[in-house]
Amino acid sequence: MTFNNNKAIYLQMADRLCDDILAGKYKADDRIPSVREYAVMLEVNTNTAVKAYEELARDGVVYNRRGLGYFVDPNAKEQIMQARRETFYREVLPEMFRQMKLLGIDINKVDEKWAEL
């Protein structure tokens, strides 16, 4: 995995796991790779992977079963979607609108770009 330099690696790892869960790669109560496995896969240090998993557990996206590993929380998908939706409507969109006004970009331009996808 190649990492963006502007964001902590462990957060990018957590984001990526969330993306994978949303995409259906790991389903409710599925076991995700062990901390060590994941660290090796992404070529990062164990501690960094640990931090990513701790973050996810704190957010209720995964849960831990002692000696067995981490598993996808049944509500993970909802949890992630909700958190991201909130960020989207509370931060991303308003900030984008603010920029658009300052830059004199109209919403048509956005619709246009969307249509091009």
Place this chain on the structure above:
Amino acid sequence: MTFNNNKAIYLQMADRLCDDILAGKYKADDRIPSVREYAVMLEVNTNTAVKAYEELARDGVVYNRRGLGYFVDPNAKEQIMQARRETFYREVLPEMFRQMKLLGIDINKVDEKWAEL
């Protein structure tokens, strides 16, 4: 001023000054507040304000006249607009579209929010 914890304070200060210039608060060749004044206004360390001004000077948004202070570059508005437009189309918009797809948000929803402004 309240700062976002994920971005350097000096960059947030620079952004804010750019916003003010775009909004017409400071016009071409206007003198902007002194580093110290600005530091006091925003309750930050003088060094932080210095870095913000240096950043702006490097970007050609302001220029310095020894002993007099910093002034708005005549091309500032253009400069800022151009840089931001590029960022907008190259980073902000694509990232927003990516999130919209993951979250199942349609462009209509965005249009709607825009109309509400």
Place this chain on the structure above:
Amino acid sequence: MTFNNNKAIYLQMADRLCDDILAGKYKADDRIPSVREYAVMLEVNTNTAVKAYEELARDGVVYNRRGLGYFVDPNAKEQIMQARRETFYREVLPEMFRQMKLLGIDINKVDEKWAEL
């Protein structure tokens, strides 16, 4: 059984069996459930149940008869009571008093809660 995450599962299992013995569920020389039965009952790994039983055997709370299973030691109740009383007066109570002082909770409040039971 739901387990506290701060204490080893096998110790919590052992505690629970001791509770049952104190409560009279298993009496002197009664056979307790087999390791495997108990593991299934509490939904834990067999190894974990084995460790719990070994712990209890080490403490003289149960004894093993080859091929027959584990049985409650005739002195189990006494043994457990004594160990717990000691812990109670040496650790539990002093720590509770310390907390009460820090939190400004008076002994009356404790008496009150006790009366409510």
Place this chain on the structure above:
Amino acid sequence: MTFNNNKAIYLQMADRLCDDILAGKYKADDRIPSVREYAVMLEVNTNTAVKAYEELARDGVVYNRRGLGYFVDPNAKEQIMQARRETFYREVLPEMFRQMKLLGIDINKVDEKWAEL
């Protein structure tokens, strides 16, 4: 500082800082020792001290000012007291009562010990 072997060092450090705040050693908006200073003071690794501070910040007991250090949250005392009180009434007391019943210890005995302090 000597640490109890049954609890993570970083948690014991956090507990200790909370004790100090309750005791009035650090007051609202006081700066607490820097992560590195505290690590040296207690003879632990920097990372361990970092974990303790992160924990406290997550709990709203301290807050961070970039480049300056950690400061006591104005609500820290309340926050700590409330969290501990809750634990006391929800976990410590019920568990103690349960033990007392199993051991046949009466509340008088507790009152007595309290009086002896």
Place this chain on the structure above:
DNA sequence: GTGGTCTAGACCACC
């Protein structure tokens, strides 16, 4: 000066 992050490597309890 301050904290945040990361690596490398170890030990340990636990399952």
Place this chain on the structure above:
DNA sequence: GTGGTCTAGACCACC
């Protein structure tokens, strides 16, 4: 096998 914790040491942005 699993995760949790800890050390030692480094680099970095930031104030």
